[in-house]
Amino acid sequence: MSIDWPTFGLDLHLEIDPGAGRRAGLERALRSAVRDGRLAPDTRLPATRRLADELGLARGTVRAAYDQLIAEGYLTARPGAGTVVAGFVRPGPDGTAADAVLAPVRPRHDLRPGSPDVSTFPTAAWLRSARRALTAAPSEVYGYGDPRGQIELRTALAEYLGRTRGVLARPGQIVITNGYVQALALLTRALGPAVIALEDPGVANHREVVRHNGARVVPLPVDELGARTDLLDSLEVDAVEVSPAHQYPTGHTLTAARRRALVDWAREDGGLVIENDYDGEFRYDRQPVGAVQGMAPDHVAYVGTVSKTLAPALRLGWMVVPHRLLEPVIEAKRLADHHTEALGQLTLADFITGHGYDRHVRACRLRYRRRRDLLLARLRPLTDGLPPGLTVHGIAAGLHVLIRMPDGGPTEGDVLREAAAHEVAIGRLADRWHAPGDHPQGIIVGYGTPPGNAYSAALDALHDTLRQLVP
């Protein structure tokens, strides 16, 4: 499908990929037009009704696409002016529109989940570790290396993960990756054409990654006891991805019975468990529950990263791979990019062995715990009223909470539009389900992202947003 946009005073040719779903196709076409400058900042988009008519889509589809792009920062809902293309940070030096589009402008109050407070990145300590590591390293580290990564880092991680997460790992079975997404991609490739169960709700992007690498995705329902691992026997899958320490996005911990069911399934059916331990360092009310990997190291591929503890931009992750998958995983890594960049690995190894990493994680844990407490206190007037009110879900852990709206209450779209008017960006539950349908309405609030001095104002904006919508 392809439309020109002169009806709206815009000379825009919008290519909609017929292979994508209708909403996804419209989102991608708009995102692409914004990215390459065909839709310039401040351009006003047509009203949802008009665009829906023009494209032959349901109005709700167009509205959902707008909502999504508002959440991503490509568009802005401007009170009184409808939906406009957002401005962008750091315009390109040559001033052309296409190159100016670098990253969507950060919303004033950024409570989207997924990123820590990067303003606390320990730049000076990191540079010291880099200097120490590179000065000591033999020149061979600058050549092509082991696809698994630098032995210094794998050795440091084997100790660290054993001590803090109960992971049983020898350096030889650790593979360093460019963050979680690459680990999932490599494991999927190593499994060959497989069927993989992913949590529902879960991370939308992981479904894309698994499919992109040739496997089929089936949903594994999640309830308040965590993922329904008791259903695995009936699903006929080769592997399952779970987030046992802190399910994303519901925030539950997998119960002991469900952990046993998971391990029993893996042992009896020969299935692979992919353990996504994305924020296992951050538990606030007790000692964190150890990794499932420690119970069944031959059946679990454990994956962790520095994306929540240090910075996503480092693109450093690790997986502990069961022996039977080690060779195909190494081969997939070699064919993906030979190995992960070495200098960051050596720096992180120094940072871990010098205990800088432990200190940093401890400081972050205190900071995020305080933030979670502040969030819950600020919303208490809206959550402690008589039902039906808002409910906050999830254990005292991690960097996000799930807030559910009562049945018959405001929809996610209602909340997102109100949030946009208050210049606050949040995540919505809708994208985390495997299939559209009549799902509970909820929003995901990430309290990790704002710099410390901006957090209080962000909470005020969130509170004011929600107060408009619940009685």
Add this chain to the structure above:
Amino acid sequence: MSIDWPTFGLDLHLEIDPGAGRRAGLERALRSAVRDGRLAPDTRLPATRRLADELGLARGTVRAAYDQLIAEGYLTARPGAGTVVAGFVRPGPDGTAADAVLAPVRPRHDLRPGSPDVSTFPTAAWLRSARRALTAAPSEVYGYGDPRGQIELRTALAEYLGRTRGVLARPGQIVITNGYVQALALLTRALGPAVIALEDPGVANHREVVRHNGARVVPLPVDELGARTDLLDSLEVDAVEVSPAHQYPTGHTLTAARRRALVDWAREDGGLVIENDYDGEFRYDRQPVGAVQGMAPDHVAYVGTVSKTLAPALRLGWMVVPHRLLEPVIEAKRLADHHTEALGQLTLADFITGHGYDRHVRACRLRYRRRRDLLLARLRPLTDGLPPGLTVHGIAAGLHVLIRMPDGGPTEGDVLREAAAHEVAIGRLADRWHAPGDHPQGIIVGYGTPPGNAYSAALDALHDTLRQLVP
């Protein structure tokens, strides 16, 4: 196929993947056994004839597999003792065999192609650039970023590539990758199920990467005028990968007529040219020929890296992507690993804009030019004799030469075994062909790798090796 190895006094269970070719399968099984410690250093391997009998393979297949693993450094031909498992550098701190196997020991004289002299990596200047870049950067650079990479680096590269390689690029169409292999993988993914012509002889690993990402590979013959781009019309392919500045491994430059044929094919058939400019900075006898991309920017994806100029371990490359492929390439990158690690990008951007990169490349150019001259002078007694003698192929460029053996002269296997006896590692032409067959015999000598003080001894060892074989 699977054998136990007690007949040879080794309790080794060797799994040979029936999907791989016989030789490749045996190589992989042996490599894996060495890597994970089942074959310990100094273990003596069975004679080729005995293993061939045991496995039901031709003796030549076993010998070729041994030769390959000797070239890769996993095995060593020890005079009088047959073939043994090589020792390994930097044993793992916990001393277990599996973890001790980190990287094959560097051969005494390393003349394998593919890596520069990493002992010249400008560590101090690099750390200064890192400090300058990170101190100046806003904290947002530590978060998730544009899948294309950091705008600072893309802007610096647009200028640098235009100035030095005649590449026409706007920062918006540059995508930073983890080196060449990832760029090729992403382009293959972006093309969808495609047929891609690769140079024959060419880089074996690239064929694997293309196939691994769902495309079919067809050979594009190479002669002394470069790749036979005049044949593209008859090949019915969607894309072609070429190395126009310095064909790998033959060392030819694509002639002007062949460049025109390449561009005409791309324009008329809508095909994509993947331009592998892996060592375009290193031309010694004249100004380098500009990139083909400058002639047809809408039809050429230009790819370069720092792997030959700075260090493979940085895993930093770039591609300039034609507009029609930009969106699928960005999507493939996002699903591969979100984006390339940001700190190295910012450091390289500072290094380029501060002219440190130009200075370093200039110094390397002088160094490698001198090395090439020394190599040719050292071999002159063997190449200037009456035919049939050795012939050296390739223009005055890059980091390698191809040395052909005369028809009826020594085989590559002969040379590799003699080289192993002299503790010198070289590349062989055989692996670069798409299919086995009756190919000309040749070896590839990389003069970039040895540290400066080791180069002269490496040349002596190479000379002594070849002198044994040619009259």
